[in-house]
Amino acid sequence: MVAITLPDGSVRTYDRPVTGADLAADIGPGLAKAALAVKVNGVLKDLLLPLTADSKVAIVTKKDPDALELLRHDAAHVLAEAVQELFPGTQVTIGPAIENGFYYDFARKEPFTLDDLPKIEAKMREIVDRDEPIRREVWDRNEAITYFRKIGELYKAELIQDLPTSEPISIYRQGDKWLDLCLGPHLPSTGKLGKAFKLTKVAGAYWRGDSTKAMLTRIYGTAWADDKQMAEYLTMLEEAEKRDHRKIGQEMDLFHLQSEAQGSIFWHPKGYMLWRQLETYMRRRLDAAGYQEVKTPQLMHAKQWEASGHWGKYRENMFVVPDEVPNTEEQGPVLSGKGELLALKPMNCPAHVLIFRQGIKSYRDLPLRMAEFGCCHRNEPHGALHGIMRVRQFTQDDAHIFCREDQIVDEVRMFCELLDVVYKDLGFDRYAIKLALRPEKRFGTDEMWDRAENNLREAVRLAGRMGPEYGWQELPGEGAFYSPKLEFHLTDAIGRTWQCGTIQLDYVLPERLDAAYVGEDGAKHRPVMLHRAILGAFERFIGILIEHHAGKFPLWLAPVQATVCTITDEADDYADEVAATLRANGLRVETDLRNEKINYKVREHSLAKVPVLVVVGKKEAETRGVALRRLGGQAQEILALDEATDRLAKEAAIPGTQS
């Protein structure tokens, strides 16, 4: 007897093992048709797996969130079958479901190109139409290896060889000819996949994610339960493209990049205004939170980087500069090569410890919060560079808190609170907090890690941010080698997430660089160092701000806050006066006195994403009024100049500055 408990609590008993398909058919013909898989005691299984023991079973259909992963995984298999049908001799490797879709990695002498995708996609649809049954088989391990070697699937043979011997070798047969090694589960047939999928791109990818191994060709696709979902996803992609910070940065004349300074940004006046506003804002928040701002050297002697440990571990990412006057002889070598080596700082921590070490620190000095908008250089691999998001010169909103062990929880809690205020001021309502736990390779004792991890947990709990609304999550193995860390991932206007903030404990650097304070007991003690950032780097964060707001910045951040537009040249003098008045009240204002129609001006400045248009014509000049038009709206608001000035000045105030 097998007793199956369904999600509604009802129990069905059978005198022999049944499959999910039998069960679905038993419940109703509609369900039998819609069934894709079963969830047995919470685990997804094939629909045709015989259930031999009493269990809780739910039938999974397309409506189920779990179905998406199945569909995507099947799409990957259908892709693989299509490719092998069209391009015999191509080896299959691995093809998982991923966020929003799937991919499959192939080994082929000629890599695939974008032009191959339509043909492959058409073949995939054909395979779906064929509705090939998908069946699981368990093979003998050695036979499987021999089989895959024989048919030339060397990657598959390698995979099987590396599977733990306790694992059964499960093979999924798709139709009568094609099969693939796979853990499963899968749909009962290719027809169940449906047609809401699309191949999106080709890319290179290393075998097993290892850059010393072969480069394979990866084909990416997206797959959904229905066309509507897919259409929504594609719309989101289009929206993301429209918001691309590189595009908006050019349209709004914020910055540019050029090959002569690869990976470093030329900030134009408007882009740098954005930066200055953000920096001013951050500085005020940090001042109020008890931080002390410092500025430290860009270049330090290699010896110092040796002492901090960076020279050994991080040198390949550092820009090294010889401390030497270049030769001025035409033909001679530029440098003799005898100079001492300096390096541009890739991070600020060692310099902060050096400041801490000046003079004798007492326990009364702690916690000491040292902040720097620190300009760092890292020689990132060329392929990693991306717009202003991943660059080689960047400025961190960095700070280090030197404190006693018993102050950690309080300091981390206060950091969480500060970060919350900053993100909300900058227009981000949602963010997730994650705790990255000890990695396999690490310094220190387990006891030390227990304590460190617990401190961070406790601080988040005290800050009241451990609930699901803050996406609390613990990530095993993701911590730095010297400490666990909290990560703060914010969600932007179109649902993408970005890790920005971080705080991590460090017991190692104070030790290496001999930072110490005198305790109440008169003895020398090691402070703990908390590395923390809220924005991460200004460059990247401004990129995120651009994409989040799609260039339509809140008034206080907008590079140009208002443009005064005239309707006829009779209003020119008055327009200048209006602009002067607004400027005198701290607003960033431009005028447009060109001999153009007001429609033209409104269009142009709207496209330029100026938040407020101040329109003045003969009427306004006579009554000393202004007509305000907000970006994104069509309404006009007629106000007296004085009132408009007051109102705009208040609205444009940097957050947190009124009280």
Next chain:
RNA sequence: GCCGACGUAGCUCAGGGGUAGAGCAACUGAUUCGUAAUCAGUAGGUCCGCGGUUCAAUUCCGCGCGUCGGCACCA
């Protein structure tokens, strides 16, 4: 760094073995107009760089650089 695609006017892009074209922007002139494009004219290019093939290369080939999409990297 690796795989692939791309690189033409300020921008978006078309073209193609016989030294280049559109729209927008710019400039000049006319127009003085009430909330998302007034009209006309003018000017603008080392077709990413270097080499090769060719009578002739921006076009074909090779190499380099950069950008883009991924991978790897992000102590």
